[in-house]
Amino acid sequence: DTGVSQDPRHKITKRGQNVTFRCDPxxxxxxxxxxxxxxxxxxxxxxxxxxxxQLEKSRLLSDRFSAERPKGSFSTLEIQRTEQGDSAMYLxxxxxxxxxxxxxxxGTRLTVV
Amino acid sequence: QKEVxxxxxxxxxxxxxxxxxxxxxxxxxxxYFMWYRQYSRKGPELLMYTYSSGNKEDGRFxxxxxxxxxxxSLFIRDSQPSDSATYLCAIQGLTGGGNKLxxxxxxxxxxxL
Numbered sequence: 001d002t003g004v005s006q007d008p009r010h011k012i013t014k015r016g017q018n019v020t021f022r023c024d025p026x027x028x029x030x031x032x033x034x035x036x037x038x039x040x041x042x043x044x045x046x047x048x049x050x051x052x053x054q055l056e057k058s059r060l061l062s063d064r065f066s067a068e069r070p071k072g073s074f075s076t077l078e079i080q081r082t083e084q085g086d087s088a089m090y091l092x093x094x095x096x097x098x099x100x101x102x103x104x105x106x107g108t109r110l111t112v113v
Numbered sequence: 114q115k116e117v118x119x120x121x122x123x124x125x126x127x128x129x130x131x132x133x134x135x136x137x138x139x140x141x142x143x144x145y146f147m148w149y150r151q152y153s154r155k156g157p158e159l160l161m162y163t164y165s166s167g168n169k170e171d172g173r174f175x176x177x178x179x180x181x182x183x184x185x186s187l188f189i190r191d192s193q194p195s196d197s198a199t200y201l202c203a204i205q206g207l208t209g210g211g212n213k214l215x216x217x218x219x220x221x222x223x224x225x226l
Contacts, residue, residue: 043157043201043216091157100147101162
């Protein structure tokens with residue numbers, strides 16, 4: 001296992017379409033996080049899972065956003081009815097029970113046109 | 114006021130210089146202090162983290178935390194062109210958000226030949 005994997009790396013979609021991103025964390029990591037990063041800003045927390053339970057959602061996560069981690073392994077983040085303001089890099093990170101270090105994937109860059 | 118403040122730069126230094134990158138934070142409940150490096154269009158890469166006030170060294174990198182001032186720093190010795198990237202400070206607290214991170218905006222560093 002070489003790290004956190006995200007798919008796709010890039011996504012261009014038309015406004016109003018739905019998109020789904022996937023994250024595969026490091027295999028022994030029980031916590032998985034989604035962040036959003038816009039140009040010139042640091043990543044902002046969206047939500048996190050401990051195993052399959054979604055334990056916290058940011059106010060940034062509007063009703064159009066939903067995340068799942070059905071078997072406590074990979075996670076998906078879906079955005080419905082995309083808007084131009086959703087254009088950003090969506091980052092996934094994972095942590096193990098043994099320490100605070102969070103390891104990030106390469107991100108999915110979303111462009112809404 | 115943001116929870117974590119970081120000068121966005123850009124910061125340009127000659128090769129071999131000592132670089133000092135800094136952040137301030139407002140919430141004394143924060144417990145872990147991390148530094149990430151992010152190359153353009155890539156995910157953040159963890160450089161190092163600290164827990165207590167004081168210094169921690171790893172190769173050319175030294176992280177410093179002053180909890181009384183709520184001030185954290187990253188020093189890079191003998192800077193190289195390959196160090197050119199955005200450096201993000203990230204802080205983690207023991208809240209209901211597990212190990213979620215609060216990031217600064219990032220400082221863009223360019224090391225010139």
